[in-house]
Amino acid sequence: DMILGNEGIVSINQKAGVIDVAGKLILGKESSSETSYTLGGGKLRVPEVQKGMGSLAFVWEKAEFETNKVNFGLVNEFGQLSSYESPSVIDIEEGYEQGNLASLKLVLGINGGLNCDRVRSSSLLLGGKLIIDKLPGYQPKDGDIFLILESDEIVGRFREIQLPTLNQNLRFNISELYTEGIIKVEYYERFHDSHNLNNDTQTITSFDPMDLGSIDVSIGTTENAALYINNKGGVTVNQAVIGVSENVRGSLNLSGEGASWRSLSHLSIGHEGEGYFILEKGAVAKDNIVEIGVNTSGKGVVKLKESGTAWTIEQQVTIGKKGSGTIEVSKGGKLHADQINIGGLGGSGSLTLLGGESQVISQKGTTIGSQGIGEIELRGGTLTGETITLGQQETGSGKLIVEGMKSTINSLSSFVVGEKGVGTILHNNGFVNIATSLILAKETGSYGNYDLNGGVLKAKNIIKGLGSSILGLYGGILKVEKVEGGIINVGTTISPGNSAGVTHITGDYEQKKEGAVLIELGGIDLSQFDRLKVDGNVTLNGKLKVQLIDGFVPTLNDSFKILETTSSVAGNFTKIVSSQLLPNNWTFDLSTIPQDGTIRVTDKTPPQAPILKSVSPNFKSVIIEWTNPTDNDLEKILIYKSEESYPAYAGQGEFVPLQDNLGIEIVDGNLKNGQMYYYSIFAKDSFGNISQPLNVKVTPHS
Helix, strand or coil, rough: CEEECCCCEEEEECCCCEEECCEEEEEEECCCEEEEEEEECCCECCCEECCCCEEEEECCCCEECCCCCEECCEEEEECEEECCCCEECCCCCEEEEEECCEEEEEEEEEEEEEEEEEEEEEEEEEEEEEEEEEECCCCCCCCEEEEEEECCCECCCCCCCECCCCCCCCECCCHHHHHHCCCEEEECCCCCCEEEEEEEEEEEEECCCCCEEEEEEEECCCEEEEEEECCCCCEEEEEECCCCCCCEEEEEEEEECEEEEEEEEEEECCCCEEEEEEEEEEEEEEEEEEEEECCCCEEEEEEEEECCCCCEEEEEEECCCCCCCEEEECCCCEEEEEEECCCCCCCCEEEEEEECCCEEEEEEEECCCCEEEEEEEEEEEEEEEEEEEEEECCCCCEEEEEEEEEEEEEECCCCCECCCCEEEEEECEEEEEEEEEEEEECCCEEEEEECCCCCEEEEEEEEECCCEEEHHHHHHHHEEEEEECEEEEEECCCCCCCCCCCECCCEEECCCCEEEEEEEECCCHHHCEEEEEEEEEEEECCEEEEEECCCCCCCCCCCEEEEEEECCEEEEEEECCCCHHHHHHHHEECCCCCHHHHHEEEECCCCCCCCEEEEEEECCCEEEEEEECCCCCEEEEEEEECCCCCCCCCCCEEECCCCCCCCCCECCCCCCCCEEEEEEEEEEEECCCCCEEEEEEECCCC
């Protein structure tokens, strides 16, 4: 025995090393004693620890404690408790409490009537880690039962349980650990031999694919379970359910080139529990019909990662049938389905594409928000479908978000935003290509909203249906042949038709100051340049962008009727923008657009100023002669005078008329003798350009 504190005061702080007591460790034996033991490190081995009649402070920190009996309560925050002699009972009289950073180690084996270590106490408050080991050579068998916790009150759970490896087709069942304190050994059929993978994790790595095509498979029925198929492992089944029951998680994971999965009939991911289907690093899967998030409590998650990873669905995939479902395709993964339905029978589903090489193809089309809530978000990658429909039924709500320059949507036929329900598109970047018509709010009572904030929207037609629709043109580029109804262009660049082509707007067209129209010019014939045709009224502001195509170089006075309307035109473009310079300092004249919708190539180079020839002051009159510039487009001479200073520009001062617009002298009478007069003589060409002035001052005299 080791006695600490017989009658006096004793304090021990064990920081390392081993204290091994063969008999009892008695702490504070007599009533007059005071004992303090801090177990701060190393290991304490003693069969029995006994608290005497004196006062005791026992503090257990980071250390191993091996014992079989303690007549006071223990609090284990950071250490490890195990048996002094295994297997045997660890008897703790006044309760045992284990923190989340502590551990309990118990051993299985045969020792007299016991077949395992056991913790026995009035109360057990559990946390941290349970480590189960077994004596060398001891092999548990089917039907073995181990009572490892004995208490009237078991509270909490171990955060982690480490179990030893058993012979093939045997496993531990811990379902009664926290109620009866026991663990069992039971026989079970492995995935190779059974349709039910439950409370287990198994891995298949094989060069010979496993054909289970005649059976149905469940992963995670009443307990969590996972199946891993790696490298060249392959499995074929009839149908499969992953995450069968509520609060149960099932997981199917494929990783590596050659890893494959095939279900011939039906695959459910998240039936009533949580189902996870992960494909990565070149793995491939092929299924017939897929449902993700099947019932209201079901949650299904699918992730396709990395180039070479591919999932083919021969018929339809429903993402969020009645529960919640998500698919994420990233880093070059590919999904090819006959039909995609997101937000099925009242459920909630989402599809996300990440990375420019990721692809999703739906042969017949994609529905976003059939009767539930559906969403697709592109942050790179390509989505292609025969048709795309948002908000299909009255209860359906669909949302599409297009982000990232490498995002592309290709609709090979119609694209409906709000068929009977609600459809919303936020187009912030990337490309949306619609081969036929973009239809907004198709049926009565529906709602369709397309916000073009950036990127490029290309469609043959835009049709506003019977419901409530909004086409928000706030940025980006719109390429469309026909818009049924009117539009307000807040900040988008409208680029008519195909190069070159026509955009026909059957209603009114209003362009705000941040809006623009891009006109491509490839010649002077109607078929060679873009046009904007508006049936209703036109209100203009903002920019006109002009781009030359097909090597075309316009000549002076070429005109292009870019706006066709039989209604009124209010305002005009405030600025013309072109990345290509016209020859000879020419430009486009916009002034006649409100009258006839035409822009004309003009010369913006002013003529030379007239050259003074002679000045003759006379009685109350003067004679001024000059030589006109030789510019071919000279149209007239303008003269202005003042008694104070030279007129700085044409229009300032008093206008002096000429009998001949191109005259070369003026006789100006009715002047005041002795008064200085200032004359400015300007040359103006046919394009409205005005020269610098010829300045002449003269004083009439008697």
